[in-house]
Amino acid sequence: MSTKQTTPRHRRDLFIASATAVASVALVACTPSVEGGGTGDGADAEAPEKLNVLYATAEANAAAVQAILPQFEAATGIELVLDTQPYDALQQRVFAEFASNSTFYDIVIVDTPWAPALVDRLEPLGEYLEDESLNDLADADIGDYIPKVLYDTAVYDAGNPVARFPDTAAPGDVGAIKGEGFDVYGLPLQANALVMAYRKDLFEDPAQQAAYREQYGTDLKVPATLEEYAQVARFFTQPDKNLYGTTVMAGVGDWATDDFKSLLAAYGGNGTLVGDELSLDFNSPEGVEALTYYRDLIASGAVPPGSTSASWDEAAASFGGGLTAMTMNYHQVQLDEGVDGEIGFAPVPQGVTSGPHFGTWMLSLNANGQNKAWAYRAAAWLTASDQQLAMTENQLHPSRTSVYDEVSGENAEEGPTTEFYDVLGQSLAQGQGRARLTNYMEVSQAIAVAVNRAASGVVEPAEALAEAERNVRTLLEQAGYEVPASS
Amino acid sequence: MTSLPGGRETAPGEGGRRTRDHARRSNTASPRRRGFGQGLPWLLMVPALVVLLLMTIFPAAYLLWASLHGGTLLGGNGQFVGLQNYVDVLTSVDRLKGFALILVFVVVAVSIQTALGLALAVPLSAQTRSSNIATTIALVPFAVTPVVSALVFRELFNPNYGWVGYFMGLVGLPDDIAWLSSTPLAWVLLIGIDVWQWTPFVALILMAGLKSVPQEPVEAAAIDGASGWQIFRYVKLPMILPFMAIAVVLRTIQAFKTFDSFKVLTNGGPGTSTEIINLEIYRVALQSFRIGAASAIAIVFLILLLTLVPLLLRAVGRGTDEEGV
Numbered sequence: 048m049s050t051k052q053t054t055p056r057h058r059r060d061l062f063i064a065s066a067t068a069v070a071s072v073a074l075v076a077c078t079p080s081v082e083g084g085g086t087g088d089g090a091d092a093e094a095p096e097k098l099n100v101l102y103a104t105a106e107a108n109a110a111a112v113q114a115i116l117p118q119f120e121a122a123t124g125i126e127l128v129l130d131t132q133p134y135d136a137l138q139q140r141v142f143a144e145f146a147s148n149s150t151f152y153d154i155v156i157v158d159t160p161w162a163p164a165l166v167d168r169l170e171p172l173g174e175y176l177e178d179e180s181l182n183d184l185a186d187a188d189i190g191d192y193i194p195k196v197l198y199d200t201a202v203y204d205a206g207n208p209v210a211r212f213p214d215t216a217a218p219g220d221v222g223a224i225k226g227e228g229f230d231v232y233g234l235p236l237q238a239n240a241l242v243m244a245y246r247k248d249l250f251e252d253p254a255q256q257a258a259y260r261e262q263y264g265t266d267l268k269v270p271a272t273l274e275e276y277a278q279v280a281r282f283f284t285q286p287d288k289n290l291y292g293t294t295v296m297a298g299v300g301d302w303a304t305d306d307f308k309s310l311l312a313a314y315g316g317n318g319t320l321v322g323d324e325l326s327l328d329f330n331s332p333e334g335v336e337a338l339t340y341y342r343d344l345i346a347s348g349a350v351p352p353g354s355t356s357a358s359w360d361e362a363a364a365s366f367g368g369g370l371t372a373m374t375m376n377y378h379q380v381q382l383d384e385g386v387d388g389e390i391g392f393a394p395v396p397q398g399v400t401s402g403p404h405f406g407t408w409m410l411s412l413n414a415n416g417q418n419k420a421w422a423y424r425a426a427a428w429l430t431a432s433d434q435q436l437a438m439t440e441n442q443l444h445p446s447r448t449s450v451y452d453e454v455s456g457e458n459a460e461e462g463p464t465t466e467f468y469d470v471l472g473q474s475l476a477q478g479q480g481r482a483r484l485t486n487y488m489e490v491s492q493a494i495a496v497a498v499n500r501a502a503s504g505v506v507e508p509a510e511a512l513a514e515a516e517r518n519v520r521t522l523l524e525q526a527g528y529e530v531p532a533s534s
Numbered sequence: 535m536t537s538l539p540g541g542r543e544t545a546p547g548e549g550g551r552r553t554r555d556h557a558r559r560s561n562t563a564s565p566r567r568r569g570f571g572q573g574l575p576w577l578l579m580v581p582a583l584v585v586l587l588l589m590t591i592f593p594a595a596y597l598l599w600a601s602l603h604g605g606t607l608l609g610g611n612g613q614f615v616g617l618q619n620y621v622d623v624l625t626s627v628d629r630l631k632g633f634a635l636i637l638v639f640v641v642v643a644v645s646i647q648t649a650l651g652l653a654l655a656v657p658l659s660a661q662t663r664s665s666n667i668a669t670t671i672a673l674v675p676f677a678v679t680p681v682v683s684a685l686v687f688r689e690l691f692n693p694n695y696g697w698v699g700y701f702m703g704l705v706g707l708p709d710d711i712a713w714l715s716s717t718p719l720a721w722v723l724l725i726g727i728d729v730w731q732w733t734p735f736v737a738l739i740l741m742a743g744l745k746s747v748p749q750e751p752v753e754a755a756a757i758d759g760a761s762g763w764q765i766f767r768y769v770k771l772p773m774i775l776p777f778m779a780i781a782v783v784l785r786t787i788q789a790f791k792t793f794d795s796f797k798v799l800t801n802g803g804p805g806t807s808t809e810i811i812n813l814e815i816y817r818v819a820l821q822s823f824r825i826g827a828a829s830a831i832a833i834v835f836l837i838l839l840l841t842l843v844p845l846l847l848r849a850v851g852r853g854t855d856e857e858g859v
Contacts, residue, residue, distance in 0.1 A: 135820075138820075138821065139820055142607050142608065142823050143607075145608060146607045146608055146609070146823075164606070164608060164823065165608070167608075168608065298714070298801065298803055299800070299801045299802050299803030299804070299805070299806075300801050300803075351693070351694050352693040352694060352710040352711075352712045352715075353692065353693040353694065353710075353712035353713075353714065353715055354712075354715075355712070355715040355804065356712065356713075356714035356715045356720075356800070356803060356804065361692070364695075365694060368694075368695060370694055370695075485606070485822065486822035486824065488817065488821040488822055489817055489818065489821065489822045492802075492817060496802070496803070496805055496806055499803050499804060499805055500804070500805040503715065503804055503805070505804070505805060518628070521626075525622055525824070525827060526822065526824060527604065
């Protein structure tokens with residue numbers, strides 16, 4: 048009898064003890080260990096043996112960064128361990144690291160769509176920038192950044208991430224930034240902007256020039272306006288010769304939104320799509336004009352088949368393979384080996400104004416990091432003018448004015464690389480970034496669907512944008528935003 | 535009749551009684567021994583139970599909890615919202631359409647795979663050298679990572695430089711079909727890639743079934759004058775129905791989890807015509823990190839699966855019973 052009474056308890060105790068033991072082991076195994084070596088902040092912080100950097104792959108030109116890492120180790124004795132991840136995996140890793148308050152990575156690369164959600168987990172750099180002793184290895188000098196790049200990428204009010212610094216044309220100044228209630232949350236590196244690439248050999252071909260003059264009564268030149276762009280695209284289109292005028296990125300994805308927002312800005316609309324007060328500016332007369340232009344360009348047959356399912360990848364492949372005379376892309380484009388031609392670069396054609404899409408990566412400090420002083424020094428060194436200049440050897444897209452002066456200024460050698468950097472620098476100075484929303488990717492997807500549907504001729508542009516507005520409003524409200532009733 | 539040691543034979547069923555008697559005797563051991571005997575299985579199961587608790591039950595419970603909150607991965611805005619996330623899911627036309635699209639995809643893809651798998655399994659189940667080689671080749675698509683096969687298909691069907699267009703042009707067909715720009719053709723491609731990839735899996739299971747069919751009834755039917763089709767339809771097919779049921783259930787569950795091909799090939803386009811709910815969950819959970827909202831979609835999806843799978847099992851089981859297997 049007594050056994051019957053004690054056995055269940057014994058069983059339960061045994062079960063609980065076993066479960067507790069296993070759970071304890073699991074918990075110990077899962078608890079992140081704090082890496083030693085760091086002693087906190089300040090110029091006198093002990094140098095760690097290594098710093099862990101979470102970085103992108105080709106999206107942020109990891110090869111360029113990897114090439115200069117040995118120099119940092121030679122100068123400081125600190126190894127920079129670069130952990131590279133492709134885009135989707137990187138985004139998930141970055142958010143998971145911050146969600147778990149991990150201390151593992153000292154420096155983390157952040158893309159602009161992620162920043163609004165992450166900004167309160169990033170170390171504000173204002174005090175670091177003001178501390179001369181922390182700028183001994185390399186001067187972070189934020190006044191040297193292209194202003195639009197700096198403010199769009201790295202300057203945030205952590206309490207209100209939607210807001211933008213009021214004067215995005217002013218050279219970067221920490222005092223002014225902090226005075227407005229903002230701070231700097233990263234150092235920009237690898238600045239991508241939508242630029243136009245064209246087949247210089249086709250544009251300079253006398254036969255093409257004569258044919259164009261005969262057809263339109265004007266000289267064939269690189270298009271500077273959207274009207275010229277559409278006309279030149281139609282001129283070059285000869286499907287029987289497997290040649291089309293240009294590319295679009297009208298497939299469902301962020302790329303379609305990027306195409307659209309560039310055109311929206313060119314027609315005088317708000318190229319960031321959503322205003323600081325959450326006005327849904329993409330659904331506007333300018334937006335309808337922009338989308339109508341886009342649809343008509345595609346309907347004219349001046350783009351290759353399948354363009355309404357193309358991403359930036361297909362656009363680059365089409366141009367690289369010699370299928371089109373022009374393209375607009377924010378990634379590096381080059382002609383394939385089998386294509387006998389020459390590339391030229393020019394800014395995206397403008398409408399009433401110009402505002403090509405741009406987006407820049409930034410190196411931010413993990414607020415939970417153990418070696419923040421040295422992490423700052425490393426980030427400042429990696430993004431400094433000299434290092435960015437060195438990385439242009441590997442086609443880095445710089446973010447500093449001084450680097451563009453070097454690689455595309457009067458003293459630079461003539462050639463496609465110089466031309467590209469000249470155009471990129473101009474485009475970044477005029478560019479339009481993304482709306483600062485914690486769920487920007489969902490919003491972008493909803494707009495991309497509208498762009499795709501209008502571009503495919505399924506619905507009229509006005510109807511597509513009205514539908515997108517309804518969807519975006521719902522998405523923003525679900526994400527906790529209070530969207531004004533009328534936009 | 536069962537032979538016992540010593541040549542004594544027992545009536546049918548006696549052996550079973552002896553076994554039960556032995557078991558009963560074992561169960562009448564001392565209380566101390568019985569307690570240990572009953573506790574031991576639980577003790578042995580502790581590691582598995584802990585793993586189950588940590589890996590399945592706790593996440594499921596967390597999913598349910600999260601679905602009732604407005605949380606994000608980074609912890610903001612995580613207050614209790616009741617059923618609001620579910621209301622958002624069930625009142626969104628796009629999300630309901632996403633559920634419907636994955637359902638249609640599964641039904642069509644698994645049906646085709648089952649039919650083709652059976653058609654493949656019949657010749658491949660023959661024990662010949664050529665069928666062994668063909669089996670090995672047929673299994674190759676099954677071994678390719680789904681995202682890789684999607685990337686390859688995307689290039690193959692590119693209207694400007696894809697091989698498919700090139701070969702279609704050689705035989706006089708249109709060579710610049712924009713497969714992914716057209717809703718029907720995009721679906722053809724999405725279902726096609728799934729059929730290409732998973733038909734060998736179904737065929738493999740059905741081959742095992744066909745090889746297990748005993749020869750006696752087949753030979754008897756042949757002697758009675760049954761044709762090859764009649765032997766297959768009335769002898770072999772009923773016997774492999776349980777195998778077919780396994781294949782259909784496994785494939786259905788797998789197909790509901792399809793993601794890579796849709797993400798790589800269409801990303802939900804054209805428009806939202808291939809926007810299955812799996813893509814929506816991915817975007818909400820892993821791009822916007824709105825964990826509460828994503829959890830609610832996932833729970834609704836789970837309920838859908840929990841409703842459908844037993845129905846499917848019952849339907850398949852009834853079919854099997856009706857065939858008398």
